[in-house]
Amino acid sequence: MTRSLFLFFILLLTAALAAEAATRKPKKVKCKDKKFYECFKKKDLHCPETCPRSCDVDCESCQPFCVPPPSLRPPPPTTFPAPTPPVDSPPQPPTPPAATPSPPPPDGSEAASGKRVRCKNKAYGTCYNMEHRCPAACPDYCEVDCVTCSPVCNCNKPGAVCQDPRFIGADGITFYFHGKKDKEFCIVTDSSLHINAHFIGRRNANMGRDFTWVQSLGILFDNHQIFVGAQKTASWDNSIDHLDLSFNGKPVFLPPFDGAKQQPAPSVSITRSGRDTNSVVIEVEGNFQIKATVVPITEHDSKVHKYGITGEDCFAHLDLGFKFYSLSGEVNGVLGQTYARNYTSRVKMGIDMPVLGGQREFASSSLFSTDCAVARFKKTESLITSNTFEYANLNCASGLDGRGVVCKR
Incomplete structure (x- = not known):
């Protein structure tokens, strides 16, 4: 009888615990x-x-x-004092100081003098604020992926547009879009955002196409326009500001120090990024974020890729990283299409340099026009007309000691 009552009590307790778990x-x-x-x-x-x-x-x-759970630090190692020598033992010669061990060589994936970067997302407690060095492949331009807690080259993330334009789509697939030098192409077009890119480059007679790079962006949203571009320069000095910026046709100036910020409109911020004089982050709340860095074609790059760069122009251009917060499923453009609903890549895979065509469907007549064949932008009355202003490197001289980007015809 006692045993039966005990079993009944156990069953009752189990049922109560299960019911409590179900209600939580x-x-x-x-x-x-x-x-x-x-x-x-x-x-x-x-x-x-x-x-x-x-x-x-x-x-x-x-x-x-x-x-x-919070990481637990191991207790410090216990140290014991050295044994005292016997009184009658002969005096011992002084022990030479131990040589300080040299630090271990850096991992092959990291550059010895690479830029130091940290995870800034507090949601990743074990990685937050942990310091990393940029990989050898990009010693000056990288970020920390807080999920994997490792440094990642800016040009290797989805939404990147770098080099001879090398795109990484939202699906993570890498492709190239060469376009044509001195022409504009629509790279993102949606109902509330339109971005055109101006390409510069050199003709390669042996390949039958241009070497091209993105020199500037024309960004349209609401009734605003933002211009960001790389100034033309013969020789490169990373301590000199080579960025051109404007908002609704008015130049934007940023002091050359980390965190310098301008807010030309309530929801718009333009911020100097990190210790790099030539990096800037442009953000429109609830719409997009663009990180733009001006970089040159180096002598080494020119030799390896046979660009034929001379001392007259180092073809300073933009390396770009895009994040989008409110794209629709109908978005289009060279990069934008990869974020569209039911997108299927047209890139031929399995080759060293997969190239995407479509110059005609993505071509725009000017940096701030929305007349490409795939345009989705809902036009609003612009504050600036293309008949009044032109932009740097578009047959227009810069003003204000070379830093302004607009001028009249």
């Missing part, structure tokens, strides 16, 4: 970063089953993740 629903969580507006406004995010009550949200991917 996973905790609701919310993205708190308004930069990722689509995720910020979501209200149906719950903690994973593996951690139903303790989690946070990665706003960029809009996915809840378990909050890792």
Whole structure:
């Protein structure tokens, strides 16, 4: 009888615990970063089953993740004093100081003098603020991927446009779009955003095409226009500011120090990025973020790729990284199409340099026109007309001691 009562009590207790667990629903969580507006406004995010009550949200991917437990530091090693020599032992010669061991050589993937970078996302507690060196492939231009807690070259991330334009689409597939020198092409076009790129380059008679690079961007959103471009220069000095910036036709000047910032409109910020004089981050809240860095064609690059660069012009151009916060499924453009709903890559895979065509469908008549064949932008009354202003490197002399980017015809 006693045994039966004990078993009954155990079954009752098990059922009560199961009922209590069933009533504890996973905790609701919310993205708190308004930069990722689509995720910020979501209200149906719950903690994973593996951690139903303790989690946070990665706003960029809009996915809840378990909050890792705090890392435990190992206790310091216990040290013991050296034994005292016997009194009657002969005096010992002084022990020479131990040589300080040299630090281990850096990992082959990192440059000895590479730029130091840190993870700045507090959601990744074990990686946050941890210092890394940029890889040898990009010693001066990299960021930390907080998810993997490792440095990543800016030009190797989805949304990158670098070099002889090398694009990495939203699907992570790399392709090239050469376009033509001294022409404009639509790289992103959507209902609330349109971005054209001006290409510069050199003709290669042996290849039947131009070597090209993105020299400047014309960005349209709402009734605003932003220009960002690389100034033409013969020799390269990274301590000199080679950036041209304007907002609605008016030059934007940034002091040459990290974090220098201008807000030409309430939701618009233009910020000097890191220790690099020639890097800037342009952000429109709830719409997009663009990181632009002016870089030259080096003598080494010219020799390896046979660009034929002379001392007259180092073809300073932009390396770009794009993030988009509110694209529609109908977005188009050289890069934009890779973010579209049901996009299928047209790039021929399995070759060393997969090239995307489509010069006709992406060609624009000027840097701020929205007349490419795939245009999606809903035009609003612009504050500037293309009949009044032109931009740097578009047959227009710069003003204000070479730093302005607009002039009248």
